[in-house]
Amino acid sequence: xxxxxxxxxxxxxxxxxxxxxxxxxxxxxxxxxxxxxxxxxxxxxxxxxxxxxxxxxxxxxxxxxxxxxxxxxxxxxxxxxxxxxxxxxxxxxxxxxxxxxxxxxxxxxxxxxxxxxxxxxxxxxxxxxxxxxxxxxxxxxxxxxxxxxxxxxxxxxxxxxxxxxxxxxxxxxxxxxxxxxxxxxxxxxxxxxxxxxxxxxxxxxxxxxxxxxxxxxxxxxxxxxxxxxxxxxxxxxxxxxxxxxxxxxxxxxxxxxxxxxxxxxxxxxxxxxxxxxxxxxxxxxxxxxxxxxxxxxxxxxxxxxxxxxxxxxxxxxxxxxxxxxxxxxxxxxxxxxxxxxxxxxxxxxxxxxxxxxxxxxxxxxxxxxxxxxxxxxxxxxxxxxxxxxxxxxxxxxxxxxxx
Amino acid sequence: xxxxxxxxxxxxxxxxxxxxxxxxxxxxxxxxxxxxxxxxxxxxxxxxxxxxxxxxxxxxxxxxxxxxxxxxxxxxxxxxxxxxxxxxxxxxxxxxxxxxxxxxxxxxxxxxxxxxxxxxxxxxxxxxxxxxxxxxxxxxxxxxxxxxxxxxxxxxxxxxxxxxxxxxxxxxxxxxxxxxxxxxxxxxxxxxxxxxxxxxxxxxxxxxxxxxxxxxxxxxxxxxxxxxxxxxxxxxxxxxxxxxxxxxxxxxxxxxxxxxxxxxxxxxxxxxxxxxxxxxxxxxxxxxxxxxxxxxxxxxxxxxxxxxxxxxxxxxxxxxxxxxxxxxxxxxxxxxxxxxxxxxxxxxxxxxxxxxxxxxxxxxxxxxxxxxxxxxxxxxxxxxxxxxxxxxxxxxxxxxxxx
Numbered sequence: 001x002x003x004x005x006x007x008x009x010x011x012x013x014x015x016x017x018x019x020x021x022x023x024x025x026x027x028x029x030x031x032x033x034x035x036x037x038x039x040x041x042x043x044x045x046x047x048x049x050x051x052x053x054x055x056x057x058x059x060x061x062x063x064x065x066x067x068x069x070x071x072x073x074x075x076x077x078x079x080x081x082x083x084x085x086x087x088x089x090x091x092x093x094x095x096x097x098x099x100x101x102x103x104x105x106x107x108x109x110x111x112x113x114x115x116x117x118x119x120x121x122x123x124x125x126x127x128x129x130x131x132x133x134x135x136x137x138x139x140x141x142x143x144x145x146x147x148x149x150x151x152x153x154x155x156x157x158x159x160x161x162x163x164x165x166x167x168x169x170x171x172x173x174x175x176x177x178x179x180x181x182x183x184x185x186x187x188x189x190x191x192x193x194x195x196x197x198x199x200x201x202x203x204x205x206x207x208x209x210x211x212x213x214x215x216x217x218x219x220x221x222x223x224x225x226x227x228x229x230x231x232x233x234x235x236x237x238x239x240x241x242x243x244x245x246x247x248x249x250x251x252x253x254x255x256x257x258x259x260x261x262x263x264x265x266x267x268x269x270x271x272x273x274x275x276x277x278x279x280x281x282x283x284x285x286x287x288x289x290x291x292x293x294x295x296x297x298x299x300x301x302x303x304x305x306x307x308x309x310x311x312x313x314x315x316x317x318x319x320x321x322x323x324x325x326x327x328x329x330x331x332x333x334x335x336x337x338x339x340x341x342x343x344x345x346x347x348x349x350x351x352x353x354x355x356x357x358x359x360x361x362x363x364x365x366x367x368x369x370x371x372x373x374x375x376x377x378x379x380x381x382x383x384x385x386x387x388x389x390x391x392x393x394x395x396x397x398x399x400x401x402x403x
Numbered sequence: 404x405x406x407x408x409x410x411x412x413x414x415x416x417x418x419x420x421x422x423x424x425x426x427x428x429x430x431x432x433x434x435x436x437x438x439x440x441x442x443x444x445x446x447x448x449x450x451x452x453x454x455x456x457x458x459x460x461x462x463x464x465x466x467x468x469x470x471x472x473x474x475x476x477x478x479x480x481x482x483x484x485x486x487x488x489x490x491x492x493x494x495x496x497x498x499x500x501x502x503x504x505x506x507x508x509x510x511x512x513x514x515x516x517x518x519x520x521x522x523x524x525x526x527x528x529x530x531x532x533x534x535x536x537x538x539x540x541x542x543x544x545x546x547x548x549x550x551x552x553x554x555x556x557x558x559x560x561x562x563x564x565x566x567x568x569x570x571x572x573x574x575x576x577x578x579x580x581x582x583x584x585x586x587x588x589x590x591x592x593x594x595x596x597x598x599x600x601x602x603x604x605x606x607x608x609x610x611x612x613x614x615x616x617x618x619x620x621x622x623x624x625x626x627x628x629x630x631x632x633x634x635x636x637x638x639x640x641x642x643x644x645x646x647x648x649x650x651x652x653x654x655x656x657x658x659x660x661x662x663x664x665x666x667x668x669x670x671x672x673x674x675x676x677x678x679x680x681x682x683x684x685x686x687x688x689x690x691x692x693x694x695x696x697x698x699x700x701x702x703x704x705x706x707x708x709x710x711x712x713x714x715x716x717x718x719x720x721x722x723x724x725x726x727x728x729x730x731x732x733x734x735x736x737x738x739x740x741x742x743x744x745x746x747x748x749x750x751x752x753x754x755x756x757x758x759x760x761x762x763x764x765x766x767x768x769x770x771x772x773x774x775x776x777x778x779x780x781x782x783x784x785x786x787x788x789x790x791x792x793x794x795x796x797x798x799x800x801x802x803x804x805x806x
Contacts, residue, residue, distance in 0.1 A: 001628035001654060002568065002599045008511045008660035011667065045464040053674065054457045061448040061644040096499055096646070099668045107535060108411045112515055128667025132510055134537070165405065196405045225404030239464040241673030243499070243646075251404060257411035264414065264531025265502045269672040270644030271456065 007134070012127040015357035019334075022341040023351050033341070034375060034383035037353040039174065039323070041374040043238040043295060046288045052278025053271045064270045066262040068094025068246075072273035075280035076231075076246050082286065083206070085218050092248040093258050096268045097240075098204045098232030099125065101247040102168075105228050106133040108257040109166040109198045116200070117159055117167045119150060121325060121358030121365060123174045123202070138164070139360040144327055144368075147316045148176035150184045156191060166198035166228075167191065172205040172214065175325050175358050175370040177318020179212040185220065192226045198254075199223060204232040204245070205321035207293050210300060212319050218248060225251045233276060235322075236289050242272040296322045299373040299380055306384035310391060324371045325355065329391060330398065333369045340390050343397075350386045410537070415530040418760035422737075425744040426754050436744070437778060437786035440756040442577065442726070444777040446641040446698060449691045455681025456674045467673045469665040471497025471649075475676035478683035479634075479649050485689065486609070488621045495651040496661050499671045500643075501607045501635030502528065504650040505571075508631050509536040511660040512569040512601045519603070520562055520570045522553065524728060524761030524768060526577045526605070541567070542763035547730055547771075550719045551579035553587045559594060569601035569631075570594065575608040575617065578728055578761050578773040580721020582615040588623065595629045601657075602626060607635040607648070608724040610696050613703060615722050621651060628654045636679060638725075639692050645675040699725045702776040702783055709787035713794060727774045728758065732794060733801065736772045743793050746800075753786045753793065 003009075016037055023033050067073070072094050077087050095101040102125070110116060112134030118126060120139035130137050138159050142148040150156065156167075167188055172179045180188075192199045201217040217227035232245035247258050279285050303324065304317050312329025330336045334354035341349060355368025373380060406412075419440055426436050470476070475497050480490050498504040505528070513519060515537025521529060523542035533540050541562050545551040553559065559570075570591055575582045583591075595602045604620040620630035635648035650661050682688055706727065707720050715732025733739045737757035744752060758771025776783060 001656075002512075002601050004511050004656050004660040005514045005517070005568075007514055008663060009656070011660070011663035013663055014666055017666075040463075040465050042463060044462045050461065050464065058453065059447045060443075060445060061453065061642040062443050063643040096672075097669060103668070108407050109405075111408045111410055112537065114408070125667060125669065128663070132664065132667060134515065165408075198405050240466040241464040241670065243670070243672045253404070253407050253412070257407040257414070260411060260414035260416055260531070261535065263417055263420070264528060264535060265506070266500060266528070267644065267646070269499075269646045269675060271674065272672060 007132060011131050014124055016353050019337060019341065019351070022338060026341050026349060030347070032348040034348065034350040034379055034386065036371045036373070036375065036383055037351045039372050039374065040240055041235065041238045042376060043292060045239045046237060046279065048282040048285060048288060049237050049239060049275050049279040052275035055278070056271055056274040058271065058274070061270055064267040064273055066265070066267050067259060068268060069270065069273045069277070071277035072244070075277045078280050080218070083216065085216055087218070087248060090255060091250055092246050093255070093262050094268050094273060095245040095247050095262070096265070097234060097243040098202065098230055098245040099129070101230040101232070101245045102126065102202065103129045103133065104247050104258045104261045105168070105200045105230055106130055106135050107261050108254055109200065109228070110135045113163065114165045115161060115163045117156065117164060119148070119169050120360050121148070121175050121355065123170055124357045126168065137360055141361055141364065142176070142178070144314060144316050144325060147319070148173060148178040148325070149181070150187065153187055160191070160195050160197070164195065164197060166200050168200040168202065170202035170205070172208055172320025174205065174321050175323040177316070177321050177323055179209050179214060179319035181212060182215060185215055185217070189220055189223055193222065197226065198228055199226050200228045200230060202230045204230070204235055207236045207289055208296055208322060209320040210297050210318070214320070218250065228254060236292065237279065238292065242275065243269055244272045244276055296373065299377060302377045303371070303373045303380050303384070306381055310384065310388045312391065322373050324373065325358070326352070326369050326371060328367055328369055330367060330394065333367055336394055337369060339394055344390050344393065348382070348386055350383045350390065410535060414534050417527055419756050422740060422744065422754070425741060429744050429752060433750070435751040437751065437753040437782055437789065439774045439776070439778065439786055440754045442775050442777065443643055444638065444641045445779060446695060448642045449640060449682065451685040451688060451691060452640050452642060452678050452682040455678035458681070459674055459677040461674065461677070464673055467670040467676055469668070469670050470662060471671060472673065472676045472680070474680035475647070478680045481683050483621070486619065488619055490621070490651060494653055494658060495649050496658070496665050497671050497676060498648040498650050498665070499668070500637060500646040501605065501633055501648040502532070504633040504635070504648045505529065505605065506532045506536065507650050507661045507664045508571070508603045508633055509533055509538050510664050511657055512603065512631070513538045516566065517568045518564060518566045519568060520559065522551070522572050523763050524551070524578050524758065526573055527760045529571065540763055544764055544767065545579070545581070547717060547719050547728060551576060551581040551728070552584070553590065556590055563594070563598050563600070567598065567600060569603050571603040571605065573605035573608070575611055575723025577608065577724050578726040580719070580724050580726055582612050582617060582722040584615060585618060588618055588620070592623055592626055596625065600629065601631055602629050603631045603633060605633045607633070607638055610639045610692055611699055611725060612723040613700050613721070617723070621653065631657060639695065640682065641695065645678065646672055647675045647679055699776065702780060705780045706774070706776050706783050706787065709784055713787065713791045715794065725776050727776065728761070729755070729772050729774060731770055731772055733770060733797065736770055739797055740772065742797055747793050747796070751785070751789055753789045
């Protein structure tokens with residue numbers, strides 16, 4: 001039999017994948033599992049969006065233009081205009097989710113063998129696309145102690161090599177909840193200008209800011225030629241399965257290159273673009289999104305309060321998004337997550353995402369886990385109780401469990 | 404400003420793209436343009452499919468598993484079973500259209516610098532994905548005189564190098580309408596086995612066979628380890644904008660590698676998968692698809708009859724799909740297509756796809772054009788009249804037009 005390619009054989013699988021069978025097995029034993037490990041919100045998708053899909057007047061479900069339907073492009077433009085960002089119609093491309101926008105960014109910015117800096121801990125899916133695109137991610141390590149804000153300039157500058165083509169960052173951050181401050185964005189801008197790098201901002205959590213102010217790379221005039229913005233409606237419309245995102249820039253060469261990438265895959269899904277157009281045309285659309293954000297703001301408060309009562313658990317209260325990196329009082333967070341699924345007694349348990357998968361630097365994150373606060377308040381409270389009980393019991397039995 | 408990557412700057416744009424502004428300009432002048440140049444059918448998407456989307460009971464429009472929703476996997480399995488192909492649930496992956504399945508195939512089969520053989524003329528979108536994946540396409544030239552069937556064994560075998568990893572072919576063929584004969588598939592199978600190559604069959608036109616019998620690579624037991632099948636519902640459900648396709652194989656390593664590619668992009672669109680499940684559960688689903696095929700069969704007859712009355716136009720009556728490569732009595736088919744859009748007098752004109760874009764070998768296809776018979780009969784008749792008039796007039800004025 002022929003061998004599969006090295007790139008596909010070595011493509012990184014999500015580390016959490018190998019824990020799923022344990023969660024499934026626990027459920028088969030009748031256990032209720034609180035999933036704090038995934039970024040799939042439980043909030044209903046707004047009726048205004050779903051109705052836009054159901055009511056779409058479509059006789060032939062045709063390809064959309066590869067850049068996106070004009071209606072969807074207008075909807076994105078109207079949305080950005082609400083954030084004070086004016087974009088021309090040809091300055092954005094509708095993508096199959098934020099994922100495809102990230103892929104386009106890697107393809108446009110890098111040839112195989114090039115490097116992109118990225119603050120760690122970072123969203124593990126960056127690994128998959130960068131690997132398949134032959135791009136090396138170089139981590140800028142950030143710490144919980146500093147609230148996952150950027151390290152001093154020289155620590156970033158020393159990572160830049162002739163192969164460095166860009167800096168990718170998510171703002172607000174997954175998994176850290178960091179919202180970058182004005183001076184941090186200015187630092188990144190200065191580095192990008194000085195070293196001729198693209199600045200790729202993943203802004204899918206733009207709406208979810210609880211402290212500080214979000215600033216888009218597209219609102220920084222000096223970055224006109226350097227900025228690429230990656231976006232998605234998945235989170236702000238609780239519509240992850242819609243697969244609608246956007247790639248935006250003000251650099252004509254970047255846009256031309258991204259359009260070529262977009263042509264290859266023909267088009268993003270048509271109906272979900274019409275849904276977005278209908279949603280944005282709805283007078284209540286901003287209220288709907290704000291309602292969503294308020295729900296996460298409350299969850300963040302509840303979660304922070306609950307976690308503060310668990311001895312040994314360390315965290316920085318997230319400024320945005322809906323994630324939190326926890327420091328756990330264990331040596332091996334993955335072993336603890338496993339144990340919670342296999343050995344923790346009782347009818348219920350909780351699943352976290354082990355921290356190592358969010359770091360590129362080997363050894364970091366071993367005692368950490370990510371929480372996504374995508375469950376309703378009462379479930380978050382119960383999940384925290386289970387986590388507390390689990391940690392207490394695990395610390396008693398751990399010497400045995402870890403043998 | 405930083406430079407964009409070489410790969411994105413040099414990614415092939417669809418050659419037809421540069422003609423679109425001329426078509427738009429003609430329409431602005433009030434001209435009706437019959438588009439025989441695109442593979443976007445005009446046939447309404449079956450209500451049974453659209454109803455499956457509109458009626459989907461979805462509260463949270465969530466990610467589907469990256470392999471696809473279990474319901475959609477079952478729907479594909481049920482569909483293949485109707486063709487006598489039994490697949491296990493983990494032997495297929497739901498993709499964002501056939502396009503993504505082709506991309507996964509390139510990524511799984513090849514590392515950058517590897518080669519894939521492909522009979523030409525071929526579907527131009529193979530160029531985009533192979534380029535972005537760093538894969539070199541090596542053409543196996545076929546001719547209208549031979550009905551675009553494969554050349555003798557030695558002409559294919561001599562193209563195989565140590566860098567050759569696979570043979571990609573569409574069956575039935577876009578743009579040729581070829582349906583490969585049993586002995587051709589056996590020849591490809593023998594070459595794949597002898598040289599340890601993957602055989603990648605793009606079978607999205609499986610339903611559209613008017614002469615001969617379609618045989619899937621998945622029905623050839625000796626190819627168990629070597630066969631990859633690429634599929635899509637775009638054409639058989641006239642649902643190009645749904646972005647639902649499939650990648651299938653019986654080779655566990657291929658499947659594992661493709662699942663890793665699939666994980667990186669999270670999931671295909673959710674609602675369109677539910678639509679497919681509803682469609683396949685509908686008792687009339689096979690009749691609906693057969694009705695679609697009958698419509699194309701009639702169009703093929705009408706088109707062939709009409710074209711046979713145009714002096715100097717050469718074609719092989721297509722055995723499948725809904726395309727036809729025409730030999731035109733002009734030196735430069737692209738110049739003729741342009742002229743039809745800019746200079747042809749009257750209220751109406753016709754747009755074809757110039758032939759060169761379907762060939763990799765330079766110089767081939769200059770006097771050819773592809774027709775997609777995706778218009779209703781009366782429009783096909785009118786388009787052929789216009790083509791006839793256009794060719795007559797062009798042959799008179801061509802010496803001047805081509806100066």
